[in-house]
Amino acid sequence: MENFTNETIDITQLPKFEEVVFTPLHTKYLTVVIINLMILIAIFILIPTLFSFFKPELFSGKLWLILGAVLPVLFIWIATFSILGFKRKGFAFREHDVLYRSGVIATNTIVIPYNRVQHVALHEGLISRYLGLAKVEIFTAGGSSSDLEIPGIEKEQAENIKQLLMGKIQKQL
Known part of the structure; x- marks a missing residue:
């Protein structure tokens, strides 16, 4: 029988993930972000326009004035956070x-040990595929959706990452 030990760990000696050099998302992914943002803005403009065409009594001059003041501010806010968010994303x-x-505003760092990875998937959206990009989805035990999604990776690099992770999974079996 083994002797059970439960020694205290010196937390000052633990590796610090803050010191890791993160690889930024591919610059082409900013195009994907901007196109998705433009689609969102088009929907926000199209819906009130359609409603005003079919139900003009719902849209008074005041409502158009409010929409004309609020929507541009909302669009600028969303665009700013989308672009800043793109610049802050990275993986290692x-x-x-x-x-x-x-x-x-708050930085989130997800750390997934390889021994927890159960499945890896590669996903290409329509715009991403056109630009040669893919998203790596990493699944761990107990969830029906991916635990980690890394978008904006060149397809060849994403396939290499998938093979790396699949190799790590195979070593565990």
């Missing part, structure tokens, strides 16, 4: 885990 692969950082 270390010997034992994968890290993903995001966030504008």
Whole structure:
């Protein structure tokens, strides 16, 4: 029988993920972000316009004035946070885990040890595929959706990442 030990760990000696050099998302992904933003803005403009065409009594001059003042401010706010968010995102692969950082106001860093990874998927959206980009989705135990999504990676690099992670999964079996 083994002797059970439960020694205290010196937390000052733990590796610090803050010191990791993160790889930024591919610059082409900013195009994806901007196109998605433009689609969102078009929807925000199209819906009131259609409503005003079919139900003109719902839209008075005051409502158009409010929409004309609020929507541009909302669009600028969303665009600013989308672009700043793009610049703050990054990922890193270390010997034992994968890290993903995001966030504008608060920075979120997700760390997933390879021994928790159960499945890896590659996803290409319509715009991303056209630009040669993909998203790596990493699944761990117990969830029906991915635990980590890393968008904006060149497709060839994303396939290499998927193979790396699949190799880590195979070593565990």
